[in-house]
Amino acid sequence: MKKTKKETLITSFALFSMFFGAGNLIFPPFLGKNAADTWHWVAFGFFITAVFIPILGILAHARLQGTMYDFGKKVSPTFSFIYCFVVYVISVALPAPRTASVTHEMAIQPYFETDSLFTSSIYFALVLAFVMNRSKILTLIGRFLTPLIIVILLSIICIGIFSSNTISTPTIFNTPFVSGLFEGYQTFDAIGAVVIGGVLVISMNFNKNTSFQEKKELITTSGLIAGLGLLIIYAGLIYNGAIFGSTFPKEASRSEILSSLSSQTLGNIGTTLLSVLVALACFTTAVGIITGTSDYFKSLFNNSEKAYTITAIIGCVLGIVIGQFNVQFIVDIAFPALMFIYPITIILILLNLLPTKLATPTMFKAVVLVTFVFSIPDFLQFFIDKESLVRIQNIIPFSKDNLGWVLPALLTFLVIRFSSKKEA
Structure with a gap:
């Protein structure tokens, strides 16, 4: 089956959407606000860990076309098993629940008087429904959800860029490049690349008529397109955070800055559109993480569908329990784990290329x-x-x-x- 433009576009959208989750939304404007006139240095650092390294991870998957286990097997089978286990545990315990927490704070709490436990329960019930429809994930995400995310984001960015605002606050960073680099860690995108890339490969394997070379070309092209999309969106959000910096409260949280930016650019409808954007972006990332984790444990038990289902359920239950905590709490507990696993992940991506x-x-x-x-x-x-x-x-x-x-x-x-x- 020949690779078509339609397949490439759908796969690119699906990849972009699975990358673009909670951290990808709330971190760039926050960085821009604090970076002010050094926003370009911060953006450069952020691009390396949140775009460049993750896309290299997708290109490595295009070359290997296996699972995440293949990333570390040249070190040793034992190392690869431990690495995969740690990454998947971190993924389902931190970034996946964080998507529910961000959704509650920005999309549910402003409109409904429900507690976070109720939100995370409904949220991960829907995630589980998508994960169990495994063969349809790329189409559902790529064809229907991502285009809406991109339209809303570009509206916020373009209106902000052409506003009359100018950068009028000084930077608070001593080393803007390094600050951007580590804020990029918080997106989990390098880890996401080795998890989501595996989802991409396995999803393509449902079509038995696609050759290795065709899949390599499709994954590579889709990865580059998704990376370009991430680059444009991040640059726009960081720059908007810088030019609107003086309008945000001094101690505003990441979520509050994003909410303020959307309302200032899109008016009263901005908050509503942002709620839709947050819910969609977070949801697609959670689906990608839970699916990738379930795929891995399925492979450990001779491709057992039962293992896939049990892992998906456990992942969603963890999401419900941890997702009821506030975003800042999850961000704080995530950083030590990232400092431990991120360097090894980056090295494995580079070596596999x-x-x-x-x-x-x-x-x-x-x-x-x-x-x-x-x-x-x-x-x-x-x-x-x-x-x-x-x-x-x-x-x-x-x-x-x-x-x-x-x-x-x-x-x-x-x-x-x-x-x-x-x-x-």
């Missing part, structure tokens, strides 16, 4: 191990006195910016590459 002769099992083992070791101080700072880590951070370059793993990982790659060339 390299030619086989470069990405040898030895290379995988060494670079991943070094990345893990040098990211430990970034993780520990949330649990022990930071003063006790100062000596270590002074030794490791970029460690004070929570990027201490970058240079050691790069040096390890170069040393092994140089050594292997000498041996050859």
